Amino acid sequence: MVRLYRGYNRRKARNAPPPSTDRIRILLLHANGMGGTIRTVFNLAGYLAEQHDVEIVSILKETEEPFFPIDPRVRFRFLDDRLKPSPDPLRAMLSKFPSKLIPPEETAYHRFTLWTDYKLARFIRSLDTGVLMATRPGLNLAMTQLAQPGVITIGQEHVALRTQAEPMQKLIKWRYRRMDALVTLTKADLRDYRNTLPKKPKKLARIPNAVPPMTGEVSKLDAKVVVAVGRMTRLKGFHRLITAWETVAAAHPDWKLRIFGAGPQEENLAAQIVEAGLEGKVELPGPTSDVGAELEKASIFVLSSRHEGFPMTILEAMAKGLAIVSFNSPHGPKEMITDEVDGLLVKPRTNANLASSIIRVIEDEQLRRSLAAAALETARTYDVDAIGQKWDDLLAELLARRNGTYVRPPRPAPEPADEPSAPAEVP
Missing domain, CATH: 3.40.50.2000 (Glycogen Phosphorylase B;)
Known part of the structure; x- marks a missing residue:
């Protein structure tokens, strides 16, 4: 056969x-x-x-x-x-x-x-x-x-x-x-x-993903709102985020957490919120097709997944000028975020460390605005035209390989080694 x-x-x-x-x-x-x-x-x-x-x-x-x-x-x-x-x-x-x-x-x-x-x-x-x-x-x-x-x-x-x-x-x-x-x-x-x-x-x-077009403006960073977005599965770690928020809410009861999404864990998460006494402090508004509008109304974005490929939600939050707090997932977040520059990478990845990092960004307005400004600059490197050109180049190369017209680009010449300096003259 x-x-x-x-x-x-x-x-x-x-x-x-x-x-x-x-x-x-x-x-x-x-x-x-x-x-x-x-x-x-x-x-x-x-x-x-x-x-x-x-x-x-x-x-x-x-x-x-x-x-x-x-x-x-x-x-x-x-x-x-x-x-x-x-x-x-x-x-x-x-x-x-x-x-x-x-x-x-x-x-x-x-x-x-x-x-x-x-x-x-x-x-x-x-x-x-x-x-x-x-x-x-x-x-x-x-x-x-x-x-x-x-x-x-x-x-x-x-x-x-x-x-x-x-x-x-x-x-x-x-x-x-x-x-x-x-x-x-x-x-x-x-x-x-x-x-x-x-x-x-x-x-x-x-070829990384590009920042998708979004409605609204850049966040003003004056809303006492932390946001998370994703499908409600165990992989996304929202149960850990809610546990961490118990510590955050005790220190800053005027701040609110909103988790947008839907999925098999939604009922469990709602029950966890009630059991922890976080009604009114943690909201589950459901899925949204207008992510940009919701990010604009927040100041901090949190990613609580322990494993991620290349989370688009981080890019979207960066493009909206939010301060990012993320677990130090070994692939996507670790490559997308420069720790202490355009976001905070939480390591070790524990609920207590996640809570302390969120509290740090809440209490330090200068840090929050610095992270957000750098995140905007990072998001520009993922512009759709810049990423799209990589796809154009790939398609052109694959077609040339099929047509037999592909020419392998020359390898860059190695940089010349520094010449040893002449010994100093002995008087």
Whole structure:
């Protein structure tokens, strides 16, 4: 079967149209959901739509409209519309069985079925040219198995390699070499892939996310409000933040914490607030599609996750001129924040240290304004045009590699060693 499949691919490659970057397809799990990956993909798709035909291909459709705004030039396709019942008996039957295409260790494995396998495989095999980009490990692995040779394939990683389960890492080591490019968000993750993959894709690159456009103005830093944003899961550590806020509220009862988001931990967090006697001091307003407006009304942003890939919420808070307090997560926050310059990195990562860092920024207005001003400067280096140019360069390089016109840039010449100084004359 493997020989037949490879032979079929070779025949398709001989008859395939020339490689092209005119059409770009981006695979997402659920485009109408909410989350950092979705927001950043929308941001990238809007930029690429200026020069390319861009389509976001969502595996699932579980809500009617996108949660985040999207450039009208970007088109959508949904492979499994779960809002509309279908009389198709094949769909009804296959939807009852778990996926065989997506590894069970994929964190979203429970969202996939044999029906999504069928729809995803049909879509990927329908492409014979253009660019196909996947945005999570399970989709990256499926793309490496199914994409035809004429398609330029790009895998995006939004989570760190070290956080993947061991079976996933084994599959990644074996299959990722088939991609044209693998793009990570952080230098640390890029280094991990370089050191881990025995055979590598044609291109390994690090391209961070860009700051998305937001409404409103820069924060005036006069509101006694601390804000946190994210999906309410254990990974985000909001339970630790609420515990830390007990200490903050005792020292500064006039300050308020707002945690925006929704998710499986929402009820537990609400109960924790009541149990700690923090009603009125900690608020859970729910999700917001206008992050900029809410950040503008705050003075401090807190990230309480112990592990993060490249948290967009930090970039958004920086672009709004907030003072940042974050756990010293080894990948994203550690690379994005310069400690004591444009934010505070909390280490060791304990609830008590998180509370003391927040209190420090509350009590030291000069520090708060200094961190916020430096954060604004940092955010400018993640401007959408600057990051977008990196994607333009990557696409141009991958196309040149396919066309046989790629010329490897010369390595920079080593700097000449300093000449030894002449010995002093002895009188």
